[in-house]
Amino acid sequence: MHSSNALPDLSGHRVAVPGGTGAVGEGIVRSYLAAGADVVVPTRTQERAEEFRHVLGDAATDRLHLVVHDYTTFSGAEQLAEEMERRLGGVDDVVAPIGGWWAGKRIWEIDESDWHSAFVGLATAHMAVLRAFLPRLNTRGAYTLIVGESASTPVPGSGLVSMEQAALLMMRQVLGAEVSADTELKEQQRVFALVLGPVRTRLAVSGDPDWVSSDQVGAVAVAASAAPSLSGRVIRLRSQAEVDEALALFHGTQPVGTGAVVAVSTMEPQNGQREDLVKLLSELAPRIRAEPGCLHYSVHRSRGDADGPLLVIQMFASVEAFTRHSSVVAAEIPRISALLAAPPAPPALFEPLFQSSTLTEGIGNGETTLSS
Numbered sequence: 178m179h180s181s182n183a184l185p186d187l188s189g190h191r192v193a194v195p196g197g198t199g200a201v202g203e204g205i206v207r208s209y210l211a212a213g214a215d216v217v218v219p220t221r222t223q224e225r226a227e228e229f230r231h232v233l234g235d236a237a238t239d240r241l242h243l244v245v246h247d248y249t250t251f252s253g254a255e256q257l258a259e260e261m262e263r264r265l266g267g268v269d270d271v272v273a274p275i276g277g278w279w280a281g282k283r284i285w286e287i288d289e290s291d292w293h294s295a296f297v298g299l300a301t302a303h304m305a306v307l308r309a310f311l312p313r314l315n316t317r318g319a320y321t322l323i324v325g326e327s328a329s330t331p332v333p334g335s336g337l338v339s340m341e342q343a344a345l346l347m348m349r350q351v352l353g354a355e356v357s358a359d360t361e362l363k364e365q366q367r368v369f370a371l372v373l374g375p376v377r378t379r380l381a382v383s384g385d386p387d388w389v390s391s392d393q394v395g396a397v398a399v400a401a402s403a404a405p406s407l408s409g410r411v412i413r414l415r416s417q418a419e420v421d422e423a424l425a426l427f428h429g430t431q432p433v434g435t436g437a438v439v440a441v442s443t444m445e446p447q448n449g450q451r452e453d454l455v456k457l458l459s460e461l462a463p464r465i466r467a468e469p470g471c472l473h474y475s476v477h478r479s480r481g482d483a484d485g486p487l488l489v490i491q492m493f494a495s496v497e498a499f500t501r502h503s504s505v506v507a508a509e510i511p512r513i514s515a516l517l518a519a520p521p522a523p524p525a526l527f528e529p530l531f532q533s534s535t536l537t538e539g540i541g542n543g544e545t546t547l548s549s
């Protein structure tokens with residue numbers, strides 16, 4: 178059931194959703210239509226167009242522009258972007274839920290045809306759409322990539338999906354660096370990646386209430402479009418709690434004192450144990466970063482004092498998320514303590530003085546890093 182009540186008003190926004198006919202795309206298209214935007218959905222076949230119009234039913238208003246066009250090549254995507262500019266006068270946002278699931282072979286069993294369809298074809302489609310649309314986005318427009326958690330968690334038998342999705346995440350990271358290095362572009366584009374766990378869609382019905390629905394993915398994408406002051410970042414949407422956190426971040430609804438928590442601690446390695454301590458902290462990093470509500474985890478050494486203490490900075494979306502994290506890492510404390518010169522002190526906790534979104538931007542632009 179889709180609720181448009183909580184959606185911000187995007188009347189007048191022109192949004193392209195290549196891949197919008199798919200299972201996740203449907204919720205995204207519905208959300209933008211419900212928010213009042215003009216939505217361009219290209220699809221490669223007439224049959225798919227007709228099926229999708231039928232799926233949308235009454236939601237397919239005259240603001241839905243369903244176009245039969247191959248947008249998956251460089252020239253095809255370019256033509257689509259030009260046509261959208263010509264007909265609608267510009268492009269404000271793009272959401273790209275292009276591609277689906279692939280499984281069945283281990284990496285060494287993959288043949289050339291699998292490689293081209295599940296990796297090269299999808300990567301080319303994303304690249305084509307991005308290079309055609311990103312430079313055309315209007316001021317502070319949002320370009321939102323949709324990827325699966327398999328981008329960072331290996332799924333045996335579906336390596337092609339994992340590899341292609343990981344490439345998309347890196348594409349976002351590179352774009353983030355390129356956009357912030359270019360003052361002119363910084364005024365224009367924000368690049369997001371929504372990282373999804375299993376999604377409740379018209380094709381996958383689940384009784385698990387924690388599954389995120391395609392409408393909720395759409396609601397978060399809409400919220401990103403409607404929050405131009407928030408810079409691009411990776412947003413994980415693998416549970417209802419993470420959807421709530423993402424919406425709170427975009428809507429700026431986190432009151433000071435109940436929003437993000439920054440935890441800072443120092444660790445003095447025992448003589449001769451520095452390397453092992455760094456190794457252990459870096460092994461823990463992916464697990465901590467994957468915890469619900471973790472916005473940042475990094476480890477630093479002192480400038481000019483390679484033997485000095487290590488500084489650990491963590492940021493969680495809420496006190497509850499930080500408390501959950503503390504109980505998860507409690508089991509690791511003995512291993513960490515064994516490498517320290519003195520027992521670890523509880524981290525010092527800080528909360529945002531300004532709105533939490535500003536603080537998140539200040540720390541590594543929403544990315545998480547381990548520097549030691």
Ligand SMILES: NC(=O)c1ccc[n+]([C@@H]2O[C@H](COP(=O)([O-])OP(=O)(O)OC[C@H]3O[C@@H](n4cnc5c(N)ncnc54)[C@H](OP(=O)(O)O)[C@@H]3O)[C@@H](O)[C@H]2O)c1
Nearest residue numbers: 196198199200201220221274275276277298324325373376
């Ligand atoms: N479904 C889930 O539970 C789930 C979970 C986590 C992540 N995701 C991610 O969400 C994105 C969309 O997934 P989905 O489940 O919505 O997929 P889907 O139902 O297969 O839809 C994907 C859409 O992408 C378009 N497309 C363009 N080039 C394609 C190609 N070479 N192969 C296949 N499709 C192509 C198709 O649109 P046209 O044919 O109309 O052009 C299709 O409707 C993917 O990145 C996926 O990894 C999905």
